[in-house]
Amino acid sequence: MEQPRDMASKLSEQGYRLTPQRLMILSAIDNSDNHISADEIYAQIVAKYPNVNISTVYRTLELLKRLGLVTETDLGEGRVRYHPAVKGHHHHLLCQGCGAIIDLDEPLLASLKNTLLREYNFLPDLRHLAILGRCLKCS
Amino acid sequence: MEQPRDMASKLSEQGYRLTPQRLMILSAIDNSDNHISADEIYAQIVAKYPNVNISTVYRTLELLKRLGLVTETDLGEGRVRYHPAVKGHHHHLLCQGCGAIIDLDEPLLASLKNTLLREYNFLPDLRHLAILGRCLKCS
DNA sequence: CTTGTATTTGCAACCAGTTTCAATAAAAAT
C-alpha cells in the first residue's frame, strides 16, 4: 500500500521530474482518506513551504489526471475533489433537493459502458462519476 | 412553436417578474439554434442595452435551470452551454483525445435511469448529459 | 394613478481554476 511512491515512480517512468512540490502534492492526496480538494492540498503544503504556488497544485493535479493516477469528482459544491485512482472507482448519486450523497456500485455502469463501446465505438471514462438528480423524498 | 412566450408565461405563473432583461435573455436562448453560452447571450443583449449586467444573465439562467425550462451541458470547453428544455433532450459523447462530439440517442440512457430508480430510489437528471471518454481512434 | 413592498438589478468584490511568461532547477551533455 505504498501509494505516493507508486505514483511517484509512475511519474518518473514517464519522464516527468520528481520535484519536491510534486512529491508533497502526491503525499497529500494519498494521506487523505476521503476526497481532497485543491485548496486543501495547497493549505497543507503552504503551512510548511509558504512559497509554493497554488497554480503548481492545479498543474500537478491536471498531470495526474491525464496519466490516470487520480480521478476527479464534482459533487456540486463549487469545487472539484480528487482521489487516487488505485484506491478504487466508485460513483455518487447527488440529490439536488437535500444534498444527500448516495454511493453507487461500480458494476452498475458496466452495461452502459459496454453499450457505448459496442454501438458507438466509444470508450467512456466512467471512473468516479457523479450523477445529479433527486432522491425519493425530494422528487 | 412560440417558445419565448411559453417560457415567459411559465415564469410569471410561478410568480417571477417579467423584467425586460429576462425577456431579452429568453428570446436569445430561444433564437439560437444550437446551444448558447452565457457570454453569447450577454453579448447579444449588451449590444442594444449596454447597462445590462452579466450577473443578471447568470442569475436568470440559474432560475430557468431550476424551473426546468433550460438544460445545461458542459462540453469541456471551459464554459457551459444552454438549451431550451422543450426543444428536446439529447446527449453527447465527448472524445478527450480528438475533441470529436458524437450525438447519442435519448433512449440509450433509459435503462440506466430505470435501474437507478428501482434499486436506489433515485430519479437521475439525465437530460442533456455529456459523457467524457475516448473514441476508437484515440483509445 | 399613486403608493407600498418584495423581487430584481447593477456594481464591485470575490472564488475556483487557467494561462502567459520570465526565472529557476533538474537532468543530460561536455
Add this chain to the structure above:
DNA sequence: ATTTTTATTGAAACTGGTTGCAAATACAAG
C-alpha cells in the same frame, strides 16, 4: 565540474461564474 537543454515553477493577469448589498423597479393593492 561546468555548461546546455528542457521541464517546471512562481507571480500576476485573466476567465467563467457567484455573491452581498444598496438602489431601482415590477406588480399588487388602494
